[in-house]
Structures are given as C-alpha cells and as structure tokens.
Amino acid sequence: MDYNIDTKGQTQSSQPGIEGIMDPAPIIIRENYRGSGKLQGKSALITGGDSGIGRAVAVHFAREGADVAIVYLEEDQDAEETKAMVEAEGKMCLLIPGDIRDEAFCKEAVTRVISEFGKLNVLVNNAAEQHPKEDVREITAEQLNNTFATNIYSFFYFTQAALPHLQEGDTIINTTSVTAYHGSPALLDYSSTKGAIVAYTRSLAVSLADKKIRVNAVAPGPIWTPLIPATFDSEKVEKFGKDTPLKRPGQPAEVAPSYVFLACEDASYMSGQVLHPNGGQIVNG
Structure with a gap:
C-alpha cells in the first residue's frame, strides 16, 4: 500500500482539529487488514477516539471483536463518523463528549x-494537546497547566x-511520543x-503486576492526524x-496494530514496555 502523501501545507485554526476537512484524509485501516478475533468479547475505552490515531485504534479494535467507547472534546461530526466505522x-x-481535564x-x-x-x-489513554513555543519563557502558566492536565493528569484520572473494573488479563495502553526520547525544542x-x-x-506496570493487569505504551513518530494542521x-x-x-x-493505520498487539494475548508477557512506530528513528528506549 502506498502511504506517501502530499500534506499540501494545510492548516486549521484550532485544536484538536477536524479530520473531516483534512486533504488528504488520514488512512485509518488497510483494506487488507483481517481481524482474527483477538479482542472478541472485550470492551475498550479510548480517549481522543474521534479521529487520528484514536479513531484508527477504535476501528481496529472493532475489527478484532471489541465494543468501543470513545471519549472526545467536542468534535461531534468526527465522532459520529468514527461511530459509523465501528458499527x-x-x-x-459509545460516544462520550467532555473535558478529560475534569476528574469528575x-x-x-x-x-x-x-x-x-x-x-x-x-483502557487506552491517548488524547493530547500541544502548543509550539520557540522560547521556554513564552510558555504561560495556563498553557503549562492545560497541557499537563490533558496529557498526563487525565491518564491518572482514567486509570x-x-x-476497580479491570480484571486479570486486562490492559492499559498509554500514548506517549517519539519526542519523549529525542526531545523537541518547540514543544x-x-x-x-x-x-x-x-x-x-x-511504574504503573510494576504496581499492577500482582493483579496481572498489563500496562504498556506506544510512542508514535510524526503521524498524519488532525492535530498536525491544527498545531x-x-x-x-x-x-x-x-x-x-x-x-x-x-498514517494512523500504521500505528493502530501496535495497540491491537498490546491489548491482546499476543503480548501476554509484555508489561512496562513501549513500541515505536516512528518511521525508522532509533531511540534506544
């Protein structure tokens, strides 16, 4: 499959961005991706599941047999499209709009x-926000608080x-980033x-090991999602x-299979690990 695209230098005016107006649209799932019941009978909750990587994870999970709930901020049209793809x-x-910075x-x-x-x-903790600033002194307290509240506090809240509902064999998957390994001066x-x-x-993987609940992460590189033209x-x-x-x-379709692997029994001996679909960048992590 040809994944090469022309991003056309397009931009959007606000985050987290709208997938429905992207040209070209992100590739969500390969036509030849065959589900094999890896998640049959399971249910999943995915934050940021309305578009991009979250949408791709939702559709791949569904093709593998799982019912899916997606949490998103306010992008109702994108969320409805994702719901249609899952169904x-x-x-x-299940569509659940709201602000994940709110613990309640x-x-x-x-x-x-x-x-x-x-x-x-x-549980897939995936939603994130980013706001480029070339100088650390430009990062306001408000931006700092919002970024941390969305990107890491929400992970604690959802976990x-x-x-109390997770059982032996269940899983938590967190979305980190290649920037955690090589840094990003503007982010x-x-x-x-x-x-x-x-x-x-x-740390959570070690904490939950006795409960036989696995915790892993995925660190995508540059992936074509609405957050990019919106950033x-x-x-x-x-x-x-x-x-x-x-x-x-x-493309999201190239990332989502990592989540399928970590969510299913194929990864039964993996916990505390990070997968790196990042276009070949060596991060040693």
Whole structure:
C-alpha cells in the first residue's frame, strides 16, 4: 500500500482539529487488514477516539471483536463518523463528549462504559494537546497547566476510575511520543508530558503486576492526524515527517496494530514496555 502523501501545507485554526476537512484524509485501516478475533468479547475505552490515531485504534479494535467507547472534546461530526466505522464492523460504539481535564468527567465516562457494556477490559489513554513555543519563557502558566492536565493528569484520572473494573488479563495502553526520547525544542511542555507518560507506564506496570493487569505504551513518530494542521504553520506541515529515515509521515493505520498487539494475548508477557512506530528513528528506549 502506498502511504506517501502530499500534506499540501494545510492548516486549521484550532485544536484538536477536524479530520473531516483534512486533504488528504488520514488512512485509518488497510483494506487488507483481517481481524482474527483477538479482542472478541472485550470492551475498550479510548480517549481522543474521534479521529487520528484514536479513531484508527477504535476501528481496529472493532475489527478484532471489541465494543468501543470513545471519549472526545467536542468534535461531534468526527465522532459520529468514527461511530459509523465501528458499527460497520458489527460492534457497538459509545460516544462520550467532555473535558478529560475534569476528574469528575473521567469518572463519569468510565461509569457510562460499565453501564453500557457491563465491563471494561482495555483502557487506552491517548488524547493530547500541544502548543509550539520557540522560547521556554513564552510558555504561560495556563498553557503549562492545560497541557499537563490533558496529557498526563487525565491518564491518572482514567486509570483510577477504571481500575476497580479491570480484571486479570486486562490492559492499559498509554500514548506517549517519539519526542519523549529525542526531545523537541518547540514543544517543551508537550515533550515533558510525554516523558512523564513513559515513567508512568513503567511504574504503573510494576504496581499492577500482582493483579496481572498489563500496562504498556506506544510512542508514535510524526503521524498524519488532525492535530498536525491544527498545531503547525503551513511550512512545517508541508515538511511534516520528511526528516525521518522513511522520508514521510506515518498514517494512523500504521500505528493502530501496535495497540491491537498490546491489548491482546499476543503480548501476554509484555508489561512496562513501549513500541515505536516512528518511521525508522532509533531511540534506544
């Protein structure tokens, strides 16, 4: 399959961005991806599941047999499209809009999943925000608080709410980033949260080992999602991903199988680990 695209230097005016107006649209799942029941009978909650990587994870999970709940901020049209894609796989999709920086909302979201599906087997902490600043002195306290609240505090909130419902063999998967490993001078606060997610994943994995609940992470490189045109100017979007060894941005369809692997029994002896779909960047982590 040809994953090379022309990003056309397009931009969007606000985060987290709208997938429905992207051109070209991100590739969500390969036509030849064949599900084999790896998640049959499971239910999953995915934050940021309306678009991009989250949407791809939702559709792949559904093709593998899981019912899916997706949490998102306010992108209703994108969320409805994701729901349609999940339901086309013959599975249920619960839409839960709200602000994951709010601990009470995170608790209520988990409660709704349990009420709708009767169980929760896979928690995917995926949603994030980023706001480039060339100088650390430009990062306001408000931006710093919002970035940390979205990118790492919410992981704690959802884990705390989900844990009473998770059983032996269930899993938590966290989305970190290649920036946690090689840094990003214009994304200091974002990169810091992604480094925190790596430490959180490793520590939580050890903490939950006795319960036989596995905790792992995925560290994507430059992936073509709505967050990109909603974050960067046209010049950076035009060059996005071309500095990787593979000389192109990745697609959500190339990332989601990592989540399937970590969520299913294929990864039964893996916990505290990070997978790196990043276009060939060597990170030694």
